[in-house]
Amino acid sequence: MAQQLGLPDFGSSADLTLSSAQEHRLGREFMKSVRESLPVVDDPLLTDYLESLGNQLVAASGTGSGNYTFFLVDDPSVNAFAGPDGHIGVFSGLVLASGTESELAAVMAHEIAHETQHHLRRMIEDQKRSSIPATAALIAAAILGAQVNADLGMAAMAGVTAAAAQRQINFTRENEKEADRIGIASLAAAGFEPYAMPGFFERLAKTSRIYESSAPEFLRTHPVTTNRIADALGRAADYGHKQKPDDLRFHLARARLRERSFHNPEKAIAHFRSQLESKRYGNETATRYGYALALAYGGRIKDARAIAEDLLAKEPNQAELIILAARLEAKSGAEDQALKTLQTAVGLRPTNTPLRLAYADLLMATGHADRALKTLEDVSRRRPADALIYRKMSDAALKSGQKAATHRYRAERLHAEGDLDPAILQLEIALRQPGLSYQDAAGIQARLDTFRQEKKDAKKEH
Numbered sequence: 001m002a003q004q005l006g007l008p009d010f011g012s013s014a015d016l017t018l019s020s021a022q023e024h025r026l027g028r029e030f031m032k033s034v035r036e037s038l039p040v041v042d043d044p045l046l047t048d049y050l051e052s053l054g055n056q057l058v059a060a061s062g063t064g065s066g067n068y069t070f071f072l073v074d075d076p077s078v079n080a081f082a083g084p085d086g087h088i089g090v091f092s093g094l095v096l097a098s099g100t101e102s103e104l105a106a107v108m109a110h111e112i113a114h115e116t117q118h119h120l121r122r123m124i125e126d127q128k129r130s131s132i133p134a135t136a137a138l139i140a141a142a143i144l145g146a147q148v149n150a151d152l153g154m155a156a157m158a159g160v161t162a163a164a165a166q167r168q169i170n171f172t173r174e175n176e177k178e179a180d181r182i183g184i185a186s187l188a189a190a191g192f193e194p195y196a197m198p199g200f201f202e203r204l205a206k207t208s209r210i211y212e213s214s215a216p217e218f219l220r221t222h223p224v225t226t227n228r229i230a231d232a233l234g235r236a237a238d239y240g241h242k243q244k245p246d247d248l249r250f251h252l253a254r255a256r257l258r259e260r261s262f263h264n265p266e267k268a269i270a271h272f273r274s275q276l277e278s279k280r281y282g283n284e285t286a287t288r289y290g291y292a293l294a295l296a297y298g299g300r301i302k303d304a305r306a307i308a309e310d311l312l313a314k315e316p317n318q319a320e321l322i323i324l325a326a327r328l329e330a331k332s333g334a335e336d337q338a339l340k341t342l343q344t345a346v347g348l349r350p351t352n353t354p355l356r357l358a359y360a361d362l363l364m365a366t367g368h369a370d371r372a373l374k375t376l377e378d379v380s381r382r383r384p385a386d387a388l389i390y391r392k393m394s395d396a397a398l399k400s401g402q403k404a405a406t407h408r409y410r411a412e413r414l415h416a417e418g419d420l421d422p423a424i425l426q427l428e429i430a431l432r433q434p435g436l437s438y439q440d441a442a443g444i445q446a447r448l449d450t451f452r453q454e455k456k457d458a459k460k461e462h
Contacts, residue, residue: 023120024067025458027085031069032418034089041072041092042388044354045320049253050090050108053101057109060190061182063116070108076261078204080107082114092257099203099282101250102187102196109183109190110197117178180232188239195241198232205229251283252320255290265298285311292324301331319345323358335366346375353379360392369399387416404433408444415451420458424451 034040041047047070054070068086076093083089088111090104098104114120180197188194201224255272262268272291274280281287288307295304305328312321322345329338342359349355356379363372373396380389390413397405411426427448431441 021457023085025454027069027083027087028418030083030085031087034073034083034087035417038089039074040089041074043072043256044357044388045323046072046253046256048319048352048354049249052249053105054088054108054112056190057105057112057186061109061112061116061186062189068112068115074260080111082111084120086115088112088115092261095254095257096261097204098200098254100193100196101246102193102244103200104250105190105192106183106187106197106200109186109192110179111183112186113179113182114175117175117182177228177231180228181235184232184235184239188236188242191242191244193242193244194236194239195233198229198236201232202229246283248283248285248315248318249320251286252289252318254282255286256293256320259290259293259297262294262297265294268294269298269300285315289320289324292328296324296328296331301328304328305332317349319349319352319354323354326358326362330362330365335362338362339366351382353383357389357392360396364392364396364399369396372396373400373402373405385416387413390416404430404436404440404444406430407433408447411447411451420451420455424448424455427451 050070050072054068058068068088070088070090072095073089073091075091076096077091078093078097079091080094081089088108090108094107095104098107184194184197187197205224258271259268262271269291272287272294275287276284276291288311292304292307292311295301295307305325308321308325308328312318312325315321322341326338326341326345329335329341339359339362342355342362345355346352346359356375360372360375360379363369363375373393376389376393376396380386380393383389390409394406394409394413397403397409407426407430411423411430414420414423414426427444430436430444431448436444
C-alpha cells in the first residue's frame with residue numbers, strides 16, 4: 001500500500017506569479033472564451049453528476065476543496081481539459097467512451113491534478129525565466145490549444161521561436177507525468193480502481209493504432225507513450241486493485257447523453273429498444289431511462305410515462321427518475337400532480353439543485369413565476385456564480401413583472417459568464433427603475449460598485 005507522507009505545503013515561487021484574484025479573473029475570461037468557442041451543456045442533472053464525481057476526487061486529493069467548476073462540453077471527442085481557477089471541462093465523448101466510472105474518474109483526476117499542482121502558474125513562471133512574455137495569447141495556446149485542439153495550439157504558438165516551443169513541449173510532458181502520478185493517488189484515495197488510468201490510456205492507444213486517421217482527441221492533446229503507460233501501471237501497482245461498483249448516476253448520465261446525441265427521435269427509440277431486446281447493456285435501469293427519454297422525445301408520452309413510473313417505483317430516491325416522471329405527468333395534463341411530486345421531493349432533499357431547478361421550471365410553466373423566483377433565489381444563495389440559475393431568475397422576474405430584479409439578475413448572469421461591461425449596463429438600468437425600494441437600490445448599487453472596481457483592476461493588469 002503506498003504511503004502518503006502528508007508533508008506541509010510551503011508553496012513555490014510559482015505562487016507569486018499569479019495572485020488568487022488574478023487567477024479568478026483569468027478563469028472568468030477563460031470560461032467566456034470557452035462558451036464562445038465550445039458548446040457548453042447547461043443541463044442541471046449532468047452538471048450535478050460531474051460536480052459530485054469531481055468533488056469526490058478533489059476531497060481525496062488531500063489539497064482541500066479549493067475552487068473548482070466542472071462542466072460538460074457537447075462534443076463527441078474523447079477529451080477533457082483543465083483551465084485557470086479550477087475550471088475542468090469534460091467532453092460528452094469521454095463520458096460515453098468510458099467503460100466504467102473509474103475510467104471517467106481517472107481522466108478527471110488527471111485534470112484536477114493539473115490544478116492542484118499549479119501547472120498554469122508554473123508554466124507562466126517557466127516562460128518568464130526563458131525571457132518569453134506570458135501573454136494572454138500564449139496562455140490561450142497552452143490551454144485551449146494544447147489541451148482542447150492540437151491544431152489550434154500550434155497555430156497560436158506559430159509566432160514563438162522553435163526553441164521556446166520545444167521548451168514548452170518538454171515542460172508539458174513533465175506536467176502530464178506529474179498529473180498521472182497525483183491523479184492515480186487521488187483515484188485510489190477516493191476508492192476508484194487505480195488501474196483504470198493506464199487501462200483506459202492503453203485502450204485509447206490501441207484504438208488510435210487501428211484508426212490512425214481518427215485517433216481520440218485526448219491522445220492528440222495528452223500524448224500517451226508505452227513508457228507513460230508502463231509508469232502509470234507501476235504507480236497503480238502501489239495501491240492494488242479496488243473493485244468499486246459504478247454509481248447508478250454514471251449509467252444514467254451516459255444514457256442521457258446518448259439520447260441527446262440523436263437528432264432523430266425514431267433513431268433514438270430504435271437504439272434503446274434494440275439494447276433492451278438483445279439485453280446488450282451495462283445497466284438495465286439506465287437503458288430503460290434512456291428509452292423513456294427517447295419515447296418522450298418522439299412524443300409518445302403515455303408509453304414513456306409508464307416506463308418512468310415503473311422505474312421510479314424501484315428507485316424512489318433517484319432525482320433523474322423523479323424529474324422525468326414529473327415532467328411526463330405535466331405533459332399528460334396532470335400538472336398539479338407533477339408539482340406535488342417535485343414539491344415533495346424538494347422537501348425531502350432541499351439541497352438537491354436539479355430537483356429545485358426542475359420544480360422552478362414547472363412553477364414557471366404553470367403560471368407561478370413569483371413562487372419560481374423565490375425557489376431560484378434560495379438556490380442562488382448556495383450557487384452564487386451559476387449563470388444558468390441567474391438566467392432562470394431573470395426570466396422569472398420578468399414574468400412576475402419585477403423590472404429592476406430582471407435587470408439585476410441579467411447582470412449577475414452576464415458577470416458569471418465574464419461579460420463585465422454589459423453586466424454594469426444592466427445594473428445601471430436597474431437603478432433607474434421607478435418604485436425601487438431603498439434596500440433594493442442599496443443592494444444594486446453595492447454590486448455596481450463591485451463590478452466597476454473589477455473593471456478597473458482588469459484594466460490595470462492589462
